[in-house]
Amino acid sequence: MLLLCKSPVYYSINKMQADKEIPIKKAATKEGEVVIAIKGLKKSFGKNRVLKNINLEVTKGENVVVLGRSGQGKSVTIECIVGLLKPDAGSLKVFGQEVAEMDEMQLKELRMKIGFLFQSGALYDSMTVRENLEFPLTRVLKMDDQSEIDKRVNDVLESVGLADAIDKMPSDLSGGMRKRVGLARTLIVNPEIMLYDEPTTGLDPITSREISELMLKMQKKYKISSIIITHDMECARIVADRVLIMDEGEYIAEGSFEELRKSKNKLAEAYFTDIS
């Protein structure tokens, strides 16, 4: 145990669990309120119909996990939510506003309330960790008080257990550290919604668990609503309030993790086969 206590992993988990306060503005939505409402969403790329009929509601503070094979349109759905892609048909409302009808300014305001964690972390590789974290503060929130910026950067880095990496370049970080910095960069602007695109892919089981627990911690602490796309069943088990299974552009099964584990749906069975 003593050895374990001194190991970097134990130290890292311990640091992550330290209850560091991230300054946060008051949430504009109430608990239980629908923050994302999708009805009949369709999206095609040429002749390839990726999203055929997507219907989904996510409430304030809810963690929704989406499972599905690669190429089924999971990432396309969350890219539509932030306006990176425009749907062909259907309704997609975030905080009650139709995303497709938003002008540039409204879209920018919406994006300030949504955090998007990319599969690779998508850190700006010409900037240090500090500069990566300062970027949304100075460019998006237009903050100019350096002491306040430093405080936020330090606080959020401590929350993800990477205070020591502040002056490192992304190329000096491991995959797990990159994802944590990516998460810190999205959390630093205090989003109300988080969209995670395969947050634990390519990570070892310990780091995957750390990231999953961190996601859960953020949800509990700040009532952040999340959509998590993952193939990692352990991650799904830890974070999910609700699980959806996507196949051929549609959600074919829905329920809690336990409900789907007992489901007779063939695709669900395929996912939950190895879960004891």
Add this chain to the structure above:
Amino acid sequence: MAEELEAEYPGWKKALEDTGEQVGFFSRFFKNIFTGGFEWSELVRQCYEIGYRSIMLVGITSFIMGVVLILQLRPTLIKFGASSMLPTTLSVSFIREIGPVIIAIICAGKMASSIGAELGSMKVTEQLDAMEVSGANPVQYLVVTRILATTLMVPLLTVIGDVIGLFGGFLALNLRDSVSFSLYFTKVIGALGFTDLFPALIKTIFFGMAIGFVGCYKGFHTSKGTESVGISANSAVVTASLWIFVIDAIAVQITSILFYK
């Protein structure tokens, strides 16, 4: 109608779409120059990266061009008994045409490829998307600064390259003949007028803008996959070089109409 046209002229729709996208991209660039939050520090950094780090390359190439031109011109002019015209000939040809075009081509090779590859790899690794979804403006931060940096730096590098090239010519001339520094540069400067300097400088501004624009456009429109980064960088160099010749042809025509009737 559209299907018949596509059968008759395959690719016209794609060409129109590409042109439309380029016009849209260019208008986004212009719009973002004048909207709030100009990235001064990034502009300075890009000027340093793009301009300062190209001085050595431009300087060496210009020096060699000056030397080679004198060595090539000398036998021909001696045949006509006009060896005293060497500084004048070099000066006019170098300042008006050879200097700006060759330096712009070198800059296209260095700048357009590096911008195309940098933004292309940012696109592939989802950094551009990350910037966009964070609510920041990637055009303002990445495109405006890079295009303005090339627009400012290419003319400056051309001026530096011209001076070094003419100096190279002076050294080459002294390999065979003996010409004093003051006589050489008196002849060089005496041969140049407003109509030589002004149009040459103006066209380098457009060369710089084309290099930056093509690099950024190709980088931003990189498709997924690391192979695409190489394709974007390569395509940026080829397209920028082509644009330099097109702009040069137009500039020479306009200059001829305005100044050499």
